[in-house]
Amino acid sequence: MSTYLIGDIQGCDSALVRLLQHIDFSPSRDTLYLLGDLINRGPASADVLRRCIEYGDAVKPLLGNHDLHLLASAHGVRKPGRRDTLQSILDANDRQDLLEWVAQQPLARCLENPQGQQLLMVHAGVLPQWSLKDVMALAQEVHDHIRSDGLPEFLQHMYGNTPNQWHATLTGHDRLRVIVNALTRIRFCTPGGAMDFESSESAEAAPVGLVPWFECPDRQTRNVMVAFGHWSTLGLINRPNLMALDTGCVWGGCLSAMEIGHDFTERQLHQVHCDQAQQPG
Numbered sequence: 001m002s003t004y005l006i007g008d009i010q011g012c013d014s015a016l017v018r019l020l021q022h023i024d025f026s027p028s029r030d031t032l033y034l035l036g037d038l039i040n041r042g043p044a045s046a047d048v049l050r051r052c053i054e055y056g057d058a059v060k061p062l063l064g065n066h067d068l069h070l071l072a073s074a075h076g077v078r079k080p081g082r083r084d085t086l087q088s089i090l091d092a093n094d095r096q097d098l099l100e101w102v103a104q105q106p107l108a109r110c111l112e113n114p115q116g117q118q119l120l121m122v123h124a125g126v127l128p129q130w131s132l133k134d135v136m137a138l139a140q141e142v143h144d145h146i147r148s149d150g151l152p153e154f155l156q157h158m159y160g161n162t163p164n165q166w167h168a169t170l171t172g173h174d175r176l177r178v179i180v181n182a183l184t185r186i187r188f189c190t191p192g193g194a195m196d197f198e199s200s201e202s203a204e205a206a207p208v209g210l211v212p213w214f215e216c217p218d219r220q221t222r223n224v225m226v227a228f229g230h231w232s233t234l235g236l237i238n239r240p241n242l243m244a245l246d247t248g249c250v251w252g253g254c255l256s257a258m259e260i261g262h263d264f265t266e267r268q269l270h271q272v273h274c275d276q277a278q279q280p281g
Contacts, residue, residue: 002030003111004257004270005121007245008229009034010066011042011085013051015255015274023257023270027058032257033109035229036064036123036184038102039089041250042277045070046088049098061105063146064123064230065184068158071146074099077155083278103146107183108139117264120221124230125186127166128193128216132224138179145176165194186213187231202233214242225264232280240265252276 004023009016025032038052038061039045052059061067070086072078074095080086089098110132111119118132126135145154157173158180166178181195188196188210196210203212212234213219214226222241229246236256237244249255254271261267 002259003033004030004259005033005035005227005243005245006257007035007247007255008037008064008232008249009039009042009048009255010037010250010277011039011045011048012249012255012274012277013042013044013047015249015272016048016051018272019255019257019270022272023259027055030058032059033111033121033227034059034061035121035227035245036062037066037229037246038064039070040066040084040086042085044088045085046092046098049089049101050094053097053101060109062109062121062123063102063105063107063184067102067105068155068180068184070102071099071151072155072158075152075155077152078159085277103151106139106143107180108135110136113262113264115263117225119225119227119260119264121227123184123228125182125213125228126219126221126226127182127186127189127195127213128191128219129166130182131220135183135221139183142176142179142183161195161197164196165192182213184230187234189213189216191216191218200231200233202235227258236269238267238269243267247271248280249274250277251280 038048073080073086109121120132160177163174163178186195188199199207225241227243232246232248234244236247245256247254247256255274257270259268
């Protein structure tokens with residue numbers, strides 16, 4: 001019985017199949033936690049979703065920015081861009097089933113082992129002011145809107161880079177937008193948590209005045225184990241309290257799965273090389 005955390009698949013179904021064969025995955029025995037961006041940019045987004053649905057409770061995804069972009073495109077809020085590969089879902093006979101399954105997934109998950117260790121999983125990151133309890137509660141706020149009749153209105157106001165900083169007094173669409181941007185888009189921010197959305201370089205190339213979100217000195221989750229994807233130029237990180245698992249599959253990198261034991265510090269990395277689906281840029 002094995003547990004795996006898998007980085008951004010982004011519609012690369014053939015790589016996912018090879019990775020699952022490599023780890024000898026069995027849905028009756030094993031569990032896969034997918035760290036968001038299951039779809040888009042790769043050639044087989046609908047196939048990835050169908051495969052995940054087929055595996056039932058053995059697959060536990062969370063939503064990334066590309067998954068939310070699918071919902072926005074399906075509701076006519078945003079047209080797919082020239083690099084998007086969402087049409088296989090939008091034109092599918094089982095489109096409604098696929099979209100409903102995506103909308104059921106949360107923006108954060110927390111796994112606790114018998115020793116009481118907690119592992120927080122998000123797609124992109126968290127703001128320094130947020131505790132683990134805050135992250136889960138705020139992610140649930142957004143999830144409640146995604147699962148409600150107000151989804152089209154939520155999607156209409158989801159896009160935008162402001163406000164770029166968290167305040168507990170935020171309300172309405174501004175509050176939800178900050179939560180979404182932190183959980184699904186953040187890379188760099190100021191030490192105080194003001195988010196930057198212009199830079200996607202590696203951590204070593206941080207613009208002046210900015211730090212990777214996980215390097216904020218007063219981050220409330222610094223003693224919590226956090227796993228995330230989203231940041232392909234960051235590369236693999238495997239620290240005691242931090243795992244970054246987007247290793248650029250869609251750009252011709254690897255698709256990565258971190259196998260974790262009952263003690264979350266027991267880890268084994270599994271990777272398969274991917275065919276390049278798109279050029280970065």
